[in-house]
Each structure stands twice: as structure tokens, then as C-alpha cells.
Amino acid sequence: YFERQPECQNIPCIARGEHHLNIAMRIDEISQRVVWHASYTPDITKFRFLTHLGTWNAAAERALSKDFYADMLNHTNMPDVFMYQVDMSQCRKGIQVLDDPDFGDPWDHLFYNRRKMPKDVAHLLEVQHDEYVLRSELPKMFAQHMISYLWYFNRVESPRSKSYIVLDPECFEITGVQKITAAKLLQADPKLVDLLIKRGIWP
Numbered sequence: 001y002f003e004r005q006p007e008c009q010n011i012p013c014i015a016r017g018e019h020h021l022n023i024a025m026r027i028d029e030i031s032q033r034v035v036w037h038a039s040y041t042p043d044i045t046k047f048r049f050l051t052h053l054g055t056w057n058a059a060a061e062r063a064l065s066k067d068f069y070a071d072m073l074n075h076t077n078m079p080d081v082f083m084y085q086v087d088m089s090q091c092r093k094g095i096q097v098l099d100d101p102d103f104g105d106p107w108d109h110l111f112y113n114r115r116k117m118p119k120d121v122a123h124l125l126e127v128q129h130d131e132y133v134l135r136s137e138l139p140k141m142f143a144q145h146m147i148s149y150l151w152y153f154n155r156v157e158s159p160r161s162k163s164y165i166v167l168d169p170e171c172f173e174i175t176g177v178q179k180i181t182a183a184k185l186l187q188a189d190p191k192l193v194d195l196l197i198k199r200g201i202w203p
Contacts, residue, residue: 005026017143017150019049024134025145029059033086033087033088033089034085034086034175035053035054035055035086035088035164036053036055036056036058036059036083036084036085036086037052037053037059037084037086038049038059038060038062038063038081038084039063039081039082039084040063040081040082041078041082042080042164042177042179044082044084044174045174046170046172046174047086047166047169047172047174048166048169049135049138049139049166049167050107050165050166050167051165051166051172052106052163052164052165052166053086053088053163053165053172054157054158054162054163054164055158055161055162055163056083057161058157058158059083059156059157060081061157061158062157064080064082064182068138079182080179080181081180081181081182082178082179083177083178083180084174084176084177085175085176085177085178086172086173086174086175087175088164088171088172088173090170090173091148091149091168091172092146092147092148092168093146093147093148094147094148094149094150094151094164095113095116095147095149095150095151096116096150096151096152097109097112097116097151097152098113098152099152099153099154099155099156099163100112100155101155101156105114105133107134107152109152109165110125110138110150111125113139113150114126118141118145118147120141121138121141121142121145122140124141138167139167139169142167142168143168147167147168148167148168149164149165149166149168149172150164150165150167151163151164151165152165166175179185
């Protein structure tokens with residue numbers, strides 16, 4: 001596809017939205033340091049602590065899941081999805097954690113995998129359950145250990161793909177955003193329909 005569209009062989013072109021959806025997926029395959037985040041919010045400038053990012057397909061599946069969009073059954077009233085392209089090349093190191101289909105809360109990956117964390121982080125997770133305190137203290141503690149993210153092999157969206165959890169928002173740079181309808185998400189990868197039906201997500 002790149003050969004047929006030489007004017008869109010770089011990320012700035014994608015950031016301007018001058019591309020076919022296949023470009024986004026191809027870029028994702030080429031560089032694991034380019035990841036994606038799906039949202040219904042059009043003006044994100046920085047990701048929050050514990051935001052999840054992953055492959056284009058994983059983000060697309062997440063955008064179409066029932067728990068992400070409660071009004072999924074009303075297909076005629078589906079909002080636009082904003083696919084954020086993110087460069088994480090400035091991030092330092094990460095910790096591999098385990099994923100579980102039963103995880104529903106953003107904190108689950110941290111609590112379940114706390115024994116994989118540095119000792120001071122694991123201790124805080126054991127004794128402190130005030131989310132305000134954790135959001136305040138954990139980013140500083142991870143920064144001291146030069147840990148920028150958690151990563152895991154996704155077991156739900158785009159299974160076996162690699163996904164990331166933001167610990168240091170400063171190193172995740174938004175380089176572009178695509179406004180796209182849910183229908184076009186499905187057109188971009190027809191296999192999504194079968195997957196969503198199989199999991200009871202669609203319709």
C-alpha cells in the first residue's frame with residue numbers, strides 16, 4: 001500500500017488525516033513504539049496515569065465493546081471514535097504483567113501483579129487503598145525506578161497483541177488523531193465483526 005500512496009509514507013501525513021485506514025494498521029506493524037488509544041473525547045492532549053494503549057486493532061475492538069460504549073445496541077446513534085496515534089519512543093523501561101479477561105478496573109493490573117513491582121510500590125499497594133493517595137504517590141515512585149509503563153499480552157482485545165499501561169504520561173507523545181465512525185472501524189478490519197459477535201459484544 002505504501003508504494004501506491006508515496007505521499008503518505010510518514011507519520012506527519014497520518015497526523016493530518018491524509019491516509020487510508022490500512023496505513024494506520026501497517027504503521028502499527030512496523031514499529032512497536034507507535035501505539036494507539038481509542039476514545040470518544042476529541043481533545044486529549046496528555047494521557048492520564050493508568051491509561052491503556054495498544055495496537056490499532058486492539059484499540060478499535062475496545063472502542064466497540066459494550067463496557068466502553070453502553071449504547072452499543074443503538075447502531076444508528078453511534079458517535080465518532082477518535083483514534084489517537086502515540087509515540088512512546090521516549091519512554092524508558094517497562095514491567096511485564098499478566099492480563100486477565102475478568103479485569104475491569106484500571107487498577108486491576110497493578111493490584112493483581114503487585115509482586116512484580118519494586119518492593120516500595122508493592123508495599124504501598126498492599127497497605128494503601130485510597131485511590132487519591134495512590135494516584136499521587138505511585139507516579140513518583142515509578143519515576144524513581146525509571147519505569148515508564150506496564151505491558152502485557154492482551155487476552156481480550158486483539159488477543160496476544162501487546163498492550164501498554166501508562167505510568168509516566170510525559171513520555172507518551174500524541175502524534176496524530178483520526179476521527180472515524182464505528183462503521184468504518186468495522187470496514188477497516190471485517191474480522192472484527194466475527195470477533196465481536198463471538199464475544200457477545202456485537203450486536
